[in-house]
Each structure stands twice: as structure tokens, then as C-alpha cells.
Amino acid sequence: MYGELESNFFLLVKLNKDKAFKLVFDAYWDALYKQAYKKVHCRDIAQDLVQDVFVGLWDKMELLDAEGSVLAYLFAILRNKILKLYEKDEVRLRYAVSVVTDVVPADLHSQNSILEKELKAVIDAEIARMPLRMQEIYLMKKEDDLSIKQIAEDLSLSEQTVKNQLQMAYKRLRTRVTAYDSSLVMLTLFIAKHL
Incomplete structure (x- = not known):
């Protein structure tokens, strides 16, 4: 064939x-x-x-x-x-680990702050990769705290379209965070071991 x-x-x-x-x-x-x-x-x-x-x-x-x-x-x-792609993710993880070990946070709050920043960067990058309409709807919901009905009216869309776009956005974010979760767990274990 x-x-x-x-x-x-x-x-x-x-x-x-x-x-x-x-x-x-x-x-x-x-x-x-x-x-x-x-x-x-x-x-x-x-x-x-x-x-x-x-x-x-x-x-x-x-x-x-x-x-x-x-x-x-x-x-x-x-x-x-x-x-x-694997190399790029590994380099990012190694960089995060080196920053953490150079800084050597004095308490758990500092460690969490670093991990939160890394996770926020992952989420922000995925939001930036979303199609423009999905991104717009997600940000109106997340940042402007608008209801689905308000978003639908503002963008002249059906409420179902807004719901579908939000579901797809959440799914993309969950998938991306899950992909990074193992890296973050490894980083957390590394930090705990070296303090």
C-alpha cells in the first residue's frame, strides 16, 4: 500500500x-x-x-x-x-532548579513563591497559544470576572459558544499543567532534599 x-x-x-x-x-x-x-x-x-x-x-x-x-x-x-521539545523542557527545569539552589529559600513560603511563578509562566504561555477568540473569552471570564451571559452579549455570541470555548480553554490549561506537574513535583522534592 x-x-x-x-x-x-x-x-x-x-x-x-x-x-x-x-x-x-x-x-x-x-x-x-x-x-x-x-x-x-x-x-x-x-x-x-x-x-x-x-x-x-x-x-x-x-x-x-x-x-x-x-x-x-x-x-x-x-x-x-x-x-x-524534551531538551527544551529539561533546560527549563534545570534552570529553575539552579535558580532555586542559588537562592536557597529560607522558608517554605519562598519555595512556594518560586513554584507559583514557574506555574504561572506555564499557564501564561498556554493562554498566549490559544486561538484569539478562545483567549479573549477566557480572559473576560478569568480577569474581568464576567458571566457567560455578559461575555456572550459583549461578543455577540451564543452562551453555548462561550461555554464551549471556556471548556476547551480549561482543558488546554489542565493538559499543559499536567504535563509540567511531574517537573514541578521533581523540583519540589529536589528543594526539600537540599534544604
Whole structure:
């Protein structure tokens, strides 16, 4: 199945780049997404990773070796992107640990303050990544403390649309915080051990 698809891909690249891309995108998106999700346990991050993989494919389509496997190439790009994501998270954790150990907080309140700042940074980053309408609705609810009815009226939306957007925003935040939770637990244990 994949052999024929890939030979068609290499023929199409020369004739119609858009069709070649769509052929591979439709065939391989799900497999790449499942692999990414298995590694990062976050739908949004997995989708972003796979999207980046296909952007990389688009940029290099004409340079691919017709003897090679497109699927193997895509999985290799995905693996590299996941490793870079892990490295970035590890660097952030190491930095947080180094700041904490350099400061050596004198009491539990100071430790909690540092952890709260790290968690706030994670939450703020996820809010910034939300689609604009979702972000706007979330901030109106969270910061302006408006009711769902008020938000719906202000934005000329149905109350159900506002509820749906808030549910998706909360889900994104829960997922992101959960992904960072293990890092924060490790940091807390490290702090407690070194005081």
C-alpha cells in the first residue's frame, strides 16, 4: 500500500507539488499524530509537532531521494522535533532548579513563591497559544470576572459558544499543567532534599 503511494508521491512532486503534498498528508497525518501524542501526552502539542513535520516536508519535497521512504523521513523529522521539545523542557527545569539552589529559600513560603511563578509562566504561555477568540473569552471570564451571559452579549455570541470555548480553554490549561506537574513535583522534592 505505502510503496505505491510513495512512488505516486515522487511522480506527483514533479508534476504537481500541491497534490503530492496532499497525498502524503492525508495518508500519514494520523500515524504521525498518534506517535507524537504517545510521546508528549498533549493533543495540542502533538498537533503542532505534526504540523511542523509537514511544513518541513513542504520545504524539502523536491530534495527527497526517490529511493527513500517518505514515511521514514517524516518519522525521523518527528523524532527530532520531539527530542528538541524534551531538551527544551529539561533546560527549563534545570534552570529553575539552579535558580532555586542559588537562592536557597529560607522558608517554605519562598519555595512556594518560586513554584507559583514557574506555574504561572506555564499557564501564561498556554493562554498566549490559544486561538484569539478562545483567549479573549477566557480572559473576560478569568480577569474581568464576567458571566457567560455578559461575555456572550459583549461578543455577540451564543452562551453555548462561550461555554464551549471556556471548556476547551480549561482543558488546554489542565493538559499543559499536567504535563509540567511531574517537573514541578521533581523540583519540589529536589528543594526539600537540599534544604
